[in-house]
Amino acid sequence: MSEANAFHSRHRAAETAISVSSVWKVFGEGAARFRSRPPAERTAEALSRDHLTGAVQDASFDIGRGEVFVIMGLSGSGKSTLLRCLTRLIEPTEGHITFGGQDILKLGEKALADLRRRRMGMVFQHFALLPNRTVLGNIAFPLEMQGIDRARAEARARELVALVGLSGRETRLPTQLSGGQQQRVGIARSLATNPEFWFLDEPFSALDPLIRTDLQDEVLRLQREQSRTAVFVTHDLDEAIRLADRIAIMENGRIIQIGTPEELVTRPATDYVRRFVAKVPPARVIRVASLMRRESIASAAMSVPAEATVSEVAAQIVASAGPIAVTDKAGRTLGSLDRQTALETLAAL
Numbered sequence: 001m002s003e004a005n006a007f008h009s010r011h012r013a014a015e016t017a018i019s020v021s022s023v024w025k026v027f028g029e030g031a032a033r034f035r036s037r038p039p040a041e042r043t044a045e046a047l048s049r050d051h052l053t054g055a056v057q058d059a060s061f062d063i064g065r066g067e068v069f070v071i072m073g074l075s076g077s078g079k080s081t082l083l084r085c086l087t088r089l090i091e092p093t094e095g096h097i098t099f100g101g102q103d104i105l106k107l108g109e110k111a112l113a114d115l116r117r118r119r120m121g122m123v124f125q126h127f128a129l130l131p132n133r134t135v136l137g138n139i140a141f142p143l144e145m146q147g148i149d150r151a152r153a154e155a156r157a158r159e160l161v162a163l164v165g166l167s168g169r170e171t172r173l174p175t176q177l178s179g180g181q182q183q184r185v186g187i188a189r190s191l192a193t194n195p196e197f198w199f200l201d202e203p204f205s206a207l208d209p210l211i212r213t214d215l216q217d218e219v220l221r222l223q224r225e226q227s228r229t230a231v232f233v234t235h236d237l238d239e240a241i242r243l244a245d246r247i248a249i250m251e252n253g254r255i256i257q258i259g260t261p262e263e264l265v266t267r268p269a270t271d272y273v274r275r276f277v278a279k280v281p282p283a284r285v286i287r288v289a290s291l292m293r294r295e296s297i298a299s300a301a302m303s304v305p306a307e308a309t310v311s312e313v314a315a316q317i318v319a320s321a322g323p324i325a326v327t328d329k330a331g332r333t334l335g336s337l338d339r340q341t342a343l344e345t346l347a348a349l
């Protein structure tokens with residue numbers, strides 16, 4: 001692992017929260033028969049000959065506890081199907097999916113419903129709020145489903161209303177809210193049970209760009225305050241870069257690369273990934289740590305954090321008149337940043 005990644009992937013060395021191994025979802029008649037084929041015969045040609053859709057093909061990856069893992073790709077690449085396989089809203093054709101070591105594909109109906117209710121939170125593109133319930137009633141609903149008494153459920157719902165910035169609107173019905181506000185209710189509701197795992201499927205794509213950025217900030221803030229393992233589907237690269245620790249890029253049912261935004265931009269695995277990330281300014285994803293020289297410096301004019309992106313510290317770099325120190329989260333100096341190299345990264349398109 002490069003130094004840059006060691007700084008950025010705070011989760012990689014951490015405990016695995018979700019492990020996905022050789023997962024397939026094949027749609028069409030005869031999908032079950034597809035399981036008996038040896039791996040070498042599970043090709044795109046074989047799928048098309050049998051009139052099957054390989055929505056997810058041989059997906060394997062681990063997600064670290066507390067990581068924000070983004071699945072992205074063009075329309076029809078299999079993102080939603082993969083996410084739904086993780087929650088078993090769609091039954092995978094085959095493979096293994098474990099949550100904290102427990103194989104969820106082996107769970108019976110009741111255990112699965114329990115897992116979803118207690119440990120998973122989900123947000124979808126269409127808010128799916130209960131039309132006859134108020135903001136508070138919608139947010140309290142998952143708690144009531146758990147058998148928590150109404151007063152306690154409502155107290156928790158009030159906390160969440162404040163957390164997502166809807167104080168004062170507790171008694172409104174969904175139709176009396178804007179799209180962005182409705183999605184805030186959806187987010188609050190998904191967090192009511194304080195789930196370990198948070199699944200978000202294109203949660204902001206129906207919203208206009210400004211509201212979308214607000215809600216992305218909201219998600220980032222919630223992650224900072226109470227980090228949870230999050231899997232986020234989007235077709236918006238900009239959104240993926242803002243939110244992700246790592247991004248999985250899908251193409252025609254296959255995951256073709258998994259990496260930090262910086263890895264995808266600086267080392268795209270295929271032409272498809274290269275084209276996907278072509279418009280991302282490198283300074284937006286390259287971290288100070290990647291440009292740092294490990295050397296001691298006598299007297300620094302200023303310091304910048306190793307985990308910041310070059311864009312985030314652009315103003316300091318431009319203004320600096322002397323050596324720039326690079327520091328870790330504790331403020332210890334790790335090395336130096338060459339101003340010229342940083343300026344070149346900022347200028348690169």
Ligand SMILES: Nc1ncnc2c1ncn2[C@@H]1O[C@H](COP(=O)(O)OP(=O)(O)OP(=O)(O)O)[C@@H](O)[C@H]1O
Pocket residue numbers: 027028053054055073074075076077078079080081082235
């Ligand atoms: N229930 C289904 N029956 C048959 N084919 C399906 C079904 N659901 C999805 N598919 C097919 O599986 C493939 C992947 O679909 P999926 O919805 O997962 O893609 P996606 O990347 O999430 O797309 P989008 O961004 O448009 O939502 C597509 O070819 C789709 O037509």
